Amino acid sequence: MRxxxxxxxxxxxxxxxxxxxxxxxxxxxxVRYSLGYEEFNAALADYQKISQDPAVTDQQKIAIAQAVxxxxxxxxxxxx
Numbered sequence: 428m429r430x431x432x433x434x435x436x437x438x439x440x441x442x443x444x445x446x447x448x449x450x451x452x453x454x455x456x457x458v459r460y461s462l463g464y465e466e467f468n469a470a471l472a473d474y475q476k477i478s479q480d481p482a483v484t485d486q487q488k489i490a491i492a493q494a495v496x497x498x499x500x501x502x503x504x505x506x507x
Contacts, residue, residue, distance in 0.1 A: 430462050433501040436494060437462065440477075443490035448482050467502035471495060 428435050437459055444451055454473050461470040474495050478488050 428459070428462060430465060430498075430501040431504040431507060433497065433504050435462060435497040435501055440474075440487070440490045440494045443487045444477070444483070447480075447487070451477055451480055451482065462498070462501075465501075465506075467498055470498050471502075474498070 428437050437455075441455055444455065454477050458470050458473045461467070461473065474491050477483060478491050483491075
């Protein structure tokens with residue numbers, strides 16, 4: 428997904444979390460929605476919620492952290 432000219436790989440955490448509980452998938456959907464409307468704080472907060480879920484493993488948290496960095500880059504990019 429490209430946001431403000433920056434590629435945010437939302438597929439990476441989604442693939443890493445494919446076996447996660449349903450509640451995590453709901454939040455991932457919220458992340459996509461937020462990014463679509465350039466609501467970066469909401470997307471970051473949602474990724475934070477997912478990271479704090481006890482069902483999420485350290486390996487999955489790494490994928491989330493990579494996406495978080497990409498969201499931060501998009502947030503700091505100039506609007507097009």
